[in-house]
Amino acid sequence: MKPLQLTLRAFGPYAGETLIDFERFGGAGLYLITGDTGAGKTTLFDALSFALYGEGSGAFRKPEMLRSKYASPEQKTEVLLRFEDKGEVYEVRRTPSYLRPAKRGKGETQQLAEAELWLPDGSVKTKVKEVNEKLEDILGLNREQFLQTAMISQGEFLKxxxxxxxxxxxxxxxxxxTERFAGLQELLKAESNACEREFELLEQKQRSCLERLQPEGEAEALRQAVLRRESPAEELLSLLPASLAALELERNEVAALREAKNEEISELSAAIVRAEAAEQRARLRREKEAEILRGRTALTEQREALTRIRREIEEKTARWEELPAYRALLPKYEELARASAARAAQELRVKEEEKALRRAAERALAAAELLNKSREESRELADAGEALARCEAKASELKERSLLLSSVQRKIKDYADCFHEGKQAQDVFLKAREAYEQAERDYGTAYRLFLAGQAGLLAEELETGSPCPVCGSTEHPRPAEKPRETPSEAELKRLEEARKLGQERAERAAKQHSALRERLSQQKQQLSEQAARLFPEAEFRDLDRSAKAEQERLTRATAENEALRTQCERREARRRELAEALPGFEQAAAERLSEQGAANEALAAARQSLEGLVAAEAAERKQLPAEDIEVLRERIRLLENEQRRAREAEQRLAEEATAAEQALSRAEGEHKALVAEEDKEESAVTAAELREKKLAAEAARAALSERTEVLGARLSNNRETLERLRALEQERVVLLRRLQAAKSLADTASGQLSGQDxxxxxxxxxxxxxxxxxxxxxxxxxxxxxxxxxxxxxxxxxxxxxxxxxxxxxxxxxxxxxxxxxxxxxxxxxxxxxxxxxxxxxxxxxxxxxIRLDAMFIDEGFGTLSEGALRAALNTLLELAAGQRLVGVISHVPELKEKIERQIRIRKQADGGSTAEIILP
The missing domain is CATH 3.40.50.300 (P-loop containing nucleotide triphosphate hydrolases)
Structure with missing residues (x-):
C-alpha cells in the first residue's frame, strides 16, 4: 500500500480542509514529519489508520475522539485517502461517530459512522463492515499487523x-x-483438570460409600482405618461378607422374640375388656346414688323458694293497685308538653327573624357602598375617551414615520449592494486591464524576438548548392544562427490572439464598471432626497447609523404608546360599563332598604306571638303536680316491671319444682334396677394393673421391632454398599491410568514438566x-x-x-x-x-x-542517539526507503531536519488549529 493523497476535514487539530499530496515525494524515499509539539504530527498517522481500518493508530485514540474541537458546528468530520496497491488505485472516505448539532430543533444528535470505498472497476462499497472486510482483503494485513509492520507508533519500540x-x-x-496453539494447551489442560475432577469425584463417591457402611466389630475398626487412609480398601472388601452373615443371623433371632411378644399382648387385651365392664357397672350404681341425693336436696330448696315468692307478691299487691291513677295523669302532661313545644318553636322563629333582619341590613349597607363607590369611579374616568383619542392619533403618526423609515432602509441596502457590486466590477476591470497589459507586453516581446530571428529561420532552410533567397549565393560559409528564444510563427499568432481577447475582456469590464457607477450615483441621489424627510441635518455617510437609531427610537415609542393605548381602552370600557350599571345599582339600593323595613316588622310580630305562648304554658303547668311527666312515666314503668317479674318468677319456680319431682322419681327407679343386677364375675386383678402389663409388653415388642428394622436396614445397606464399592474400585483403576496420561500431555504442552525448560x-x-x-x-x-x-x-x-x-x-x-x-x-x-x-x-x-509494504510510517523520538548512532539509524532508514518504498518519520531532532530535506511541516495557528505544508528541496 502506498498513499497518494490524504484529505482531512475537521479532523483532530485540522479545523478546515487539509490536503497532503504524497505524490509530490515521487512515490519513494525518506521524508520527515516535523512541527511544534502538539501541532498534530501523529494525527496524520491516525488519519491514515482511520481511513484504512476505522480506528486511530494509538490504543487511546478512539474514533469518537477524532472530531476537531476547532471546527464549526456545521463542518462534517471526514478523512479521504487515495492510495495505490499492486498497481491499482483505490479511494476510501470515512466519517467517525460523534455528536453534532441537530438539523431540526435544538440540542445535539449522534452522527453515525460512515464509510465508502471506490474500487478500480468503478464499483463502490458503502457499508462500514463491507469496507472494513474489503480493505483488509486488499491490504492483506489486519490492523494489528499493519501497526506492527507498516505504521510503528510512538512507544511501541521499547514495549x-x-x-x-x-x-x-x-x-x-x-x-x-498462534491462539490456536494456546487453545490446544487449554484443551489439554482442561482435559487433565476434568480427569482430576472426575478422579476426585470418584474418591468422594468411595468415601461416601464407606461412610454409609455400618459394619460391627473388626469390620468397623477396619472401615475407620480405611477412612483415615491407614489401610487399603481391598482388605475391608474381603472381610465384609463374613460380617454380613453374622448380621443376618442376629436379625432372625430378634424377629422370633418379637412374635412371642405379640401373642402375650393379645391375651392381655381380652382380660382388660372384661375387667373394664365390671368396673363400669359399679361406677354407674355409685353415680345414681349421688344423683338421688342431689335431687332430694334440690327439690326441698325449690319448694322453699316458691313459698318465699308467693309471700312477696302478697306484700306488694297494695302498691301495684296505684297504677290506674298514675296512668290517668298522662294526658294532662301531654297537653303541657305541646304548649312547651309551641313556645320553643316560636322562640326559634324569633331568632330566625332576627337573623333575617341582620342579613337585610347588611345587604342594604353593601348596596349603598357599591353605589357610592361606582359613582366615585365614574367621576374619575370622565377623561378616558379624550386620552384614548390622543393615543390613536400618536399611533397613526408613528406608523407613517415607520413606513417612511422602512423605505429609506431598503434604499440604503440597495445602495450598499450596488456599491459592493461596483467594487467587484472594479476589481474585475483592474485584473482584466492588467491581464491585457501583460498580454500586450508578451506579444511585443515575442514579436521583437521573432523579427530578430528571421535570419536564423532563413538559414535553417539553406541547402548546399541552392541559392540564398537574400544574396543568391549557392555557398553558405557562415549561415546565421537562430536564437534559442526565437518564438515560432504559431506561438506568435497565439500571443496575438491572447492580446486581442484580453483587450475585449478589459473593454467589457470597463463598460460594466461605468454602468454600475452611474446606477450608484442615481441611487445615492434618490436616497438623499428621501432621507432628508427623516434626517434633514444628517450627512450621507451617517444615514445607516441614523436609520438604525431612528428604528430603535420608533420601536421604543411605538411600544410605549401601545401600552398607554391599551390602558386607555381599558379605562374607557370601564367608564361605559359603569354608566350602564349605575341605574341598576340605585334601584338595588332602594330595594335592599325596603327589605330591611319588612324584616323589622316581621320580627316585631314574632316577638308578640311568643309572649302569648309563654303565658299559655304557665297556665297549664299550674294545674299539675310539681313532678315532670318523665318522672311519672319512670314510676309507672318500675311498678309494671316489678309486677311482671314477680309473676314470672312464681310460674318458673312452680314448673322447676314439678320437673325436680319427676327427675327424682326416675333416678330412684334406675338405682333399684342397678342394685337388682349383681356382678357374677369378680376379678382379682384390676383393669389398670392389666393395662400396665400390656404397656410393658408393647414397649418390649416395639424395641424388638425397632431392632429388627435397624438390623434389616443395616444388612440391606451394607449389601448394596459392598456392591457399589466393588464397582467403584474397578472404575478407579481405569480412571487412574487415563488421568496419568492426560496430565503428562497437559504438563508437556504447558511447559510444566519437572526438570525441563x-x-x-x-x-x-x-x-x-x-x-x-x-x-x-x-x-x-x-x-x-x-x-x-x-x-x-x-x-x-x-x-x-x-x-x-x-x-x-x-x-x-x-x-x-x-x-x-x-x-x-x-x-x-x-x-x-x-x-x-x-x-x-x-x-x-x-x-x-x-506482502510488500510500499510505504512505512515511524513515529519515534531520535533525541537519545549520539551523533554516530543517529547517523547509523538514518542510514538504516535510508536503506529501508531504497527502491520503491516511501518511508515517513516523525521527529523533533534538528539533525534530522537538516539531513532529511523532504518534509511535511506542521504549524499551529493563532486560533488553535493546525496547518500542514509539504517542503521539497
Whole structure:
C-alpha cells in the first residue's frame, strides 16, 4: 500500500480542509514529519489508520475522539485517502461517530459512522463492515499487523524490546495468530483438570460409600482405618461378607422374640375388656346414688323458694293497685308538653327573624357602598375617551414615520449592494486591464524576438548548392544562427490572439464598471432626497447609523404608546360599563332598604306571638303536680316491671319444682334396677394393673421391632454398599491410568514438566517466528552499532515461576559478555528497539504471503542517539526507503531536519488549529 493523497476535514487539530499530496515525494524515499509539539504530527498517522481500518493508530485514540474541537458546528468530520496497491488505485472516505448539532430543533444528535470505498472497476462499497472486510482483503494485513509492520507508533519500540515472555506471547499471538496453539494447551489442560475432577469425584463417591457402611466389630475398626487412609480398601472388601452373615443371623433371632411378644399382648387385651365392664357397672350404681341425693336436696330448696315468692307478691299487691291513677295523669302532661313545644318553636322563629333582619341590613349597607363607590369611579374616568383619542392619533403618526423609515432602509441596502457590486466590477476591470497589459507586453516581446530571428529561420532552410533567397549565393560559409528564444510563427499568432481577447475582456469590464457607477450615483441621489424627510441635518455617510437609531427610537415609542393605548381602552370600557350599571345599582339600593323595613316588622310580630305562648304554658303547668311527666312515666314503668317479674318468677319456680319431682322419681327407679343386677364375675386383678402389663409388653415388642428394622436396614445397606464399592474400585483403576496420561500431555504442552525448560506449546511455535525476527533484526543492529551488539534469546527464565523461551538478552562483542537488554543505555535501547521493530515488520510481511509494504510510517523520538548512532539509524532508514518504498518519520531532532530535506511541516495557528505544508528541496 502506498498513499497518494490524504484529505482531512475537521479532523483532530485540522479545523478546515487539509490536503497532503504524497505524490509530490515521487512515490519513494525518506521524508520527515516535523512541527511544534502538539501541532498534530501523529494525527496524520491516525488519519491514515482511520481511513484504512476505522480506528486511530494509538490504543487511546478512539474514533469518537477524532472530531476537531476547532471546527464549526456545521463542518462534517471526514478523512479521504487515495492510495495505490499492486498497481491499482483505490479511494476510501470515512466519517467517525460523534455528536453534532441537530438539523431540526435544538440540542445535539449522534452522527453515525460512515464509510465508502471506490474500487478500480468503478464499483463502490458503502457499508462500514463491507469496507472494513474489503480493505483488509486488499491490504492483506489486519490492523494489528499493519501497526506492527507498516505504521510503528510512538512507544511501541521499547514495549516490544523490554517485554517479558508472557507479554511477548500476547504480542505475537495477535500478530501471528498462534491462539490456536494456546487453545490446544487449554484443551489439554482442561482435559487433565476434568480427569482430576472426575478422579476426585470418584474418591468422594468411595468415601461416601464407606461412610454409609455400618459394619460391627473388626469390620468397623477396619472401615475407620480405611477412612483415615491407614489401610487399603481391598482388605475391608474381603472381610465384609463374613460380617454380613453374622448380621443376618442376629436379625432372625430378634424377629422370633418379637412374635412371642405379640401373642402375650393379645391375651392381655381380652382380660382388660372384661375387667373394664365390671368396673363400669359399679361406677354407674355409685353415680345414681349421688344423683338421688342431689335431687332430694334440690327439690326441698325449690319448694322453699316458691313459698318465699308467693309471700312477696302478697306484700306488694297494695302498691301495684296505684297504677290506674298514675296512668290517668298522662294526658294532662301531654297537653303541657305541646304548649312547651309551641313556645320553643316560636322562640326559634324569633331568632330566625332576627337573623333575617341582620342579613337585610347588611345587604342594604353593601348596596349603598357599591353605589357610592361606582359613582366615585365614574367621576374619575370622565377623561378616558379624550386620552384614548390622543393615543390613536400618536399611533397613526408613528406608523407613517415607520413606513417612511422602512423605505429609506431598503434604499440604503440597495445602495450598499450596488456599491459592493461596483467594487467587484472594479476589481474585475483592474485584473482584466492588467491581464491585457501583460498580454500586450508578451506579444511585443515575442514579436521583437521573432523579427530578430528571421535570419536564423532563413538559414535553417539553406541547402548546399541552392541559392540564398537574400544574396543568391549557392555557398553558405557562415549561415546565421537562430536564437534559442526565437518564438515560432504559431506561438506568435497565439500571443496575438491572447492580446486581442484580453483587450475585449478589459473593454467589457470597463463598460460594466461605468454602468454600475452611474446606477450608484442615481441611487445615492434618490436616497438623499428621501432621507432628508427623516434626517434633514444628517450627512450621507451617517444615514445607516441614523436609520438604525431612528428604528430603535420608533420601536421604543411605538411600544410605549401601545401600552398607554391599551390602558386607555381599558379605562374607557370601564367608564361605559359603569354608566350602564349605575341605574341598576340605585334601584338595588332602594330595594335592599325596603327589605330591611319588612324584616323589622316581621320580627316585631314574632316577638308578640311568643309572649302569648309563654303565658299559655304557665297556665297549664299550674294545674299539675310539681313532678315532670318523665318522672311519672319512670314510676309507672318500675311498678309494671316489678309486677311482671314477680309473676314470672312464681310460674318458673312452680314448673322447676314439678320437673325436680319427676327427675327424682326416675333416678330412684334406675338405682333399684342397678342394685337388682349383681356382678357374677369378680376379678382379682384390676383393669389398670392389666393395662400396665400390656404397656410393658408393647414397649418390649416395639424395641424388638425397632431392632429388627435397624438390623434389616443395616444388612440391606451394607449389601448394596459392598456392591457399589466393588464397582467403584474397578472404575478407579481405569480412571487412574487415563488421568496419568492426560496430565503428562497437559504438563508437556504447558511447559510444566519437572526438570525441563518452562516452554509452552504456543511459545514453542512462536520461537520460530522469534528466531527469524532476531535474524533480520541483528543484521540492522550490527550495522547501527558497528558490530558491537547482537540480540539473542535468554537461556534462563527471569525466575523459577516464569515461563521461558521469549526473553531477550544482548551480546556485547566488545567485552564478550551477555546481559539483559534492560541494561542498555537510552540510545542503545532505541537502536535495538528500531532493529527489532523492523525485523518484526519483515517477518510479518513474509508470514502474510509475501506482502510488500510500499510505504512505512515511524513515529519515534531520535533525541537519545549520539551523533554516530543517529547517523547509523538514518542510514538504516535510508536503506529501508531504497527502491520503491516511501518511508515517513516523525521527529523533533534538528539533525534530522537538516539531513532529511523532504518534509511535511506542521504549524499551529493563532486560533488553535493546525496547518500542514509539504517542503521539497
Amino acid at each position: 516490544l524490546l523490554l517485554a517479558s515472555t508472557e507479554e511477548r506471547q500476547k504480542i505475537f499471538r495477535k500478530i501471528f495468530h 518452562k516452554i509452552m506449546l504456543e511459545t514453542y511455535v512462536q520461537l520460530d517466528y522469534f528466531e527469524r525476527m532476531l535474524l533480520r533484526a541483528n543484521i540492522r543492529l550490527m550495522e547501527m552499532t558497528e558490530g558491537r551488539y547482537e540480540l539473542v534469546r535468554s537461556k534462563e527464565a527471569e525466575n523459577k515461576r516464569s515461563q521461558s523461551g521469549l526473553s531477550l538478552d544482548v551480546v556485547d562483542h566488545y567485552s564478550g559478555s551477555e546481559r539483559s537488554v534492560k541494561s542498555l543505555s537510552g540510545g542503545e535501547s532505541f537502536q535495538a528497539s528500531l532493529a527489532l521493530a523492523l525485523g518484526l515488520s519483515d517477518t510479518v510481511q513474509e508470514e502474510a504471503g509475501g
